[in-house]
Amino acid sequence: MRTKKVITHFLLATVLVAAISAFNTGAVPGNTTNYTLSPAGDVNGDGYADVMVSLFNNEFGVSKDGNVQLFMGTGNGISNQATWNTEGKGGSNFGESIASAGDVNGDGFFDIIIGASRYSNGEENEGGAFVFYGSPSGPSKTPSWSIESNQANAFFGVSVSTAGDVNKDGYADVIIGANYYDDGETNEGAIMIYLGSSTGLSKTPYFTAYGDQVNAFFGKSVACAGDVNHDGYSDVVVGAPGYDHGQNNEGRAFLYMGTNMGMTQSAAWTGESNQPDANYGYSVASAGDVNGDGFSDVVVGANRYDEKMSNVGKIYVYMGSANGFSLFPDWTNIGTQIDGNLGISVAAAGDINGDGYGEIIIGAYGINPQIPTGNVFVYYGSVKGTTNKLIEIDKAKYPGASFGLSVASAGDINGDGYADVLAGVMKEGPSAWKLMLVKGSATGLMEENATAPN
Numbered sequence: 001m002r003t004k005k006v007i008t009h010f011l012l013a014t015v016l017v018a019a020i021s022a023f024n025t026g027a028v029p030g031n032t033t034n035y036t037l038s039p040a041g042d043v044n045g046d047g048y049a050d051v052m053v054s055l056f057n058n059e060f061g062v063s064k065d066g067n068v069q070l071f072m073g074t075g076n077g078i079s080n081q082a083t084w085n086t087e088g089k090g091g092s093n094f095g096e097s098i099a100s101a102g103d104v105n106g107d108g109f110f111d112i113i114i115g116a117s118r119y120s121n122g123e124e125n126e127g128g129a130f131v132f133y134g135s136p137s138g139p140s141k142t143p144s145w146s147i148e149s150n151q152a153n154a155f156f157g158v159s160v161s162t163a164g165d166v167n168k169d170g171y172a173d174v175i176i177g178a179n180y181y182d183d184g185e186t187n188e189g190a191i192m193i194y195l196g197s198s199t200g201l202s203k204t205p206y207f208t209a210y211g212d213q214v215n216a217f218f219g220k221s222v223a224c225a226g227d228v229n230h231d232g233y234s235d236v237v238v239g240a241p242g243y244d245h246g247q248n249n250e251g252r253a254f255l256y257m258g259t260n261m262g263m264t265q266s267a268a269w270t271g272e273s274n275q276p277d278a279n280y281g282y283s284v285a286s287a288g289d290v291n292g293d294g295f296s297d298v299v300v301g302a303n304r305y306d307e308k309m310s311n312v313g314k315i316y317v318y319m320g321s322a323n324g325f326s327l328f329p330d331w332t333n334i335g336t337q338i339d340g341n342l343g344i345s346v347a348a349a350g351d352i353n354g355d356g357y358g359e360i361i362i363g364a365y366g367i368n369p370q371i372p373t374g375n376v377f378v379y380y381g382s383v384k385g386t387t388n389k390l391i392e393i394d395k396a397k398y399p400g401a402s403f404g405l406s407v408a409s410a411g412d413i414n415g416d417g418y419a420d421v422l423a424g425v426m427k428e429g430p431s432a433w434k435l436m437l438v439k440g441s442a443t444g445l446m447e448e449n450a451t452a453p454n
Contacts, residue, residue, distance in 0.1 A: 037408040037422040037435075040070055041100040041110025043134035048073030049411025051422060052112060053435055054095035066095020068114055070139060071435065073413035078437060084138045092116040092128070093157075101131050102162040102172025104145075104196035109134030111144070113174055115157030121148055127156030129176045131201060145201045147176070147194065154190075155180040163193050164224040164234025166206070166258035171196030173206070175236050177219030183210045189218030191238050193263065207263040209238070209256060217242040218254075221284045225255060226296025228320035233258030235268075237298050239281030245272055251280030253300045255325060269325045271300060271318065278314070279304035287317055288348040288358025290381035295320030297330075297385075299360050301343025307334045313342030315362055317386045331386045333362075333379070340375070341366035349378055350409045350419025352440035357381030361421050363404030374404030376423040378445060391445050393423045393438065401426035401436060410437060421445065 040050040050073050056066030065088030071078040088094020097115035104111050111133045119128035128148040132139035149156030159177035166173050173195050181190035188211035195206045211218025221239035228235050235257045243252035254267040273280035280302035287297040297319045305314035312335035318325040335342030345363035352359050358381045365374035376393040379386050395403050403424035410420040418440030426434040438445045 035402070035406055035425050036066075036095065036098050037406045037424075038098045039100055039409050039411045040112050041102065041134075041411070042073075043070065043110045043112065044072065044136055044138050045109050045134070046072075048075070048415050049413050050110075051078060051408070051410045051413065051435075051437075052098050053422075053425065054098045054114075055425075056093070056095045064091050065089060065093070068095045068098055070112070072138070073411070073415070075414055077439070078410075078413050078435070086114070086132070088116055090120070092119040094119070097158060097160045099161045101174050102164065102196070103134075104131065104172045104174065105133060105200045106171050106196070106198055107133075109136070111172075112139055113160045113162075115160040115176065117155040117158040119148060119157065123150060123152040125153045125155060126151055127154055127158065127178055129157045129160055129174075131174070133200070147203065149178050149181065151178075151181060153180055154178040154182070159219060159222045161223045163236050164226065164258075166193060166234045166236070166263060167195060168233050168258070168260075169195075169197075171198070173234075174201060175222045175224070177222040177238070179217040179220040181210070181219070185210075185212060185214045185216070187215045187217060187242075188213055189216055189220065189240060191219045191222055191236075193236065207256070209254070209267075211240050211243065213243060215242045216240045216244075216252075221281060223285045223298075225298050226286045226288070226320070228255065228296045228298070229257065229322055229324050230295050230320070231259070233260070235296070237284045237286075237300075239284040239300065241279045241282040243272070243281070247274060247276040249277045249279070250275055251278055251282065251302060253281045253284055255298070257324070271316065271325070271329070273302045273305060273314070275302075275305060277304055278302040278306070283343060283346045285347045287360050287386070288350060288381075290317060290358045290360065291319060291383055291385040292356045292381070293319075295322075297358070298325070299346045299348070299362075301346045301362070303341040303344040305334065305343075309338040311339045311341055311366060312337060313340055313344065313364060315343040315346060317360065319385055333388075335364060337364070337366070339366040340364045345404060345407045347408050349421050350411065350440070351381075352378065352419045352421065353380075353444045354418055354440075354442055357383070359419075360386060361407045361409070361423075363407040365404040374402060374424070376403045376407055378421065380444075393436075398426050398436075403436070412440075413437070414439065416441075418442070
């Protein structure tokens with residue numbers, strides 16, 4: 001049995017200045033602008049990873065349409081200007097969720113998927129998802145594939161991700177969440193997996209699962225879990241932050257495994273917070289392989305977890321094995337700031353220092369006036385798994401920055417063999433932004449070409 005490690009405060013923190021690459025967008029009107037960050041894979045096949053950012057407007061608590069931009073990796077980092085962009089229309093929440101779709105048609109170019117949870121096309125707020133295929137010149141100008149829920153107020157597309165290759169046919173598949181979907185229970189939520197092929201994605205879901213509980217909001221978060229039992233089939237993890245199981249709204253995460261007989265029809269594993277209103281499962285992600293044993297691991301966030309103070313947040317890492325996950329987390333960390341919301345965003349960071357162990361990147365973004373712009377932490381992997389050794393991104397030099405609302409691996413954007421990470425964005429006036437990119441190296445994340453705004 002594994003030893004349960006609980007870290008209740010941040011130890012051995014090293015403050016690091018984030019490397020910044022500039023980019024510009026048109027003015028985004030409205031009261032508040034939010035953002036989502038994601039790796040894109042290698043969409044043009046040049047050997048360098050590319051990244052995406054979605055800037056979307058939020059008026060009176062209601063998200064509008066995003067401007068999704070793609071930045072290409074190069075030998076020197078990422079391009080200074082977006083090489084591709086697309087915008088939503090009609091208040092559809094286009095760009096609320098973005099992700100790499102993997103290579104769904106096997107042409108050697110990575111594809112991207114964008115969600116629009118308020119998309120309406122016959123049913124109001126049914127939601128939709130749109131896939132743009134990669135090519136030598138980058139993504140297609142118009143969607144190569146799209147799908148919608150055909151149910152009013154389902155909010156299909158609130159979460160999107162590659163599913164990996166769940167049937168081991170050599171083509172990447174995608175998973176899409178609809179956290180307000182009804183199938184016997186109000187707002188139970190649903191997820192759907194669509195298979196890739198030589199002609200692209202199917203229009204018919206290969207696998208569908210439901211929350212089976214009123215207001216579970218199953219599908220609020222979805223991710224490829226990697227291959228947690230090393231059987232050659234990709235697995236997926238799904239968050240349901242409103243799920244009740246002993247405690248009201250404690251939340252739950254569900255693991256569905258790919259097999260030679262298809263997806264497991266019921267969850268192969270579930271995890272929960274055991275605390276009311278913890279919002280466990282608000283964020284889920286693959287953690288990569290944090291202990292280098294060849295089995296994929298996952299990270300789950302519970303951003304409203306309480307520990308002496310309200311909403312400090314908690315993160316959980318579960319390590320894969322031949323038998324899947326343990327019932328108990330292998331490592332946890334609890335926030336220390338009231339309303340700090342640690343775990344509001346989680347992601348695999350990749351192997352930032354080339355030691356063979358995967359790191360995780362965690363965002364904290366709340367309403368505490370002591371941390372108005374959020375925080376980002378990167379935790380190192382080791383032979384024993386995720387450790388308390390961490391790097392905290394230094395935000396003191398960048399008063400116009402917003403950290404932690406979304407975090408992501410950037411892949412290896414400059415081809416040096418070390419993973420890089422995306423930590424946030426920084427506004428420079430009404431129509432210019434900077435993307436906060438931190439590069440990996442043999443000694444971990446490093447400062448490079450960091451410049452503060454004028």
